[in-house]
Amino acid sequence: MEDLNIHSKMFQFRVSLSVLAIIIAIVGFTQPVGSYTQTYARATLSLLLSTVMGTYAFERLQEKKWLPFSAYALVSVLNLLTFIKIIFPIIHF
Template sequence: MEDLNKHNKISQFRVLFVVVAIILAVVTFIYPDQRTINTYARAILSLLVSVVVGSYAFDRLRDKKWLAGSAYAFVSVLNLLIFIPIVFPSIHF
C-alpha cells in the first residue's frame, strides 16, 4: 500500500511540473520581445524539463532498466547544459 501511495505522489509531482512547463512555454510565445521574461522563462522551462526527465531516469535505473535510464539521464544532463548558459551568459561550452 505504501508503494502505491508513493507512486501516486510521484505522478502528481510530475504532472505539476509538466503543467508549469506548459505555462512557461506559452509565456515565451506570448512575450517574445521581452528579453528578461523570455530568458527567465526559458531557464525555468529547461530546469523543469531536466527535473521531470531526471525523475524518470531515477525510476528506470531503480527498476534496473539500464538503457532507458541512461537515455533519460543523458537528456537530463543535456537540459542542464542548456540551462547553465541561459542563467550565466559569460560561461561558454
C-alpha cells in the first residue's frame, strides 16, 4: 500500500470535502421529497463528489496511470452531468 501522507494539502482538502458531503447527504435524506432543500442538497452533493473524483483524476494524470485517470475522469463528468440535470430539469440527456 502506498504511503498515505495525512499532512498533505490535497488529503486535507479531500477529507474536508468528504465530511461536508456526508453532512449534505444527511440533510438531503431528512428533507421531504420535492423540497427545494433536498433538490439543492442533491445538486451540491453531486458537485462535491465530482470535485473529489476530479482531484483523484488529476493526481493519476500526473502519475501517468491512464486507466485510473480515465475511470475517475469519467465518474467526475457523469457527476457533473447529474448536477446539470438536477439544476436544469428541462434538459434531457
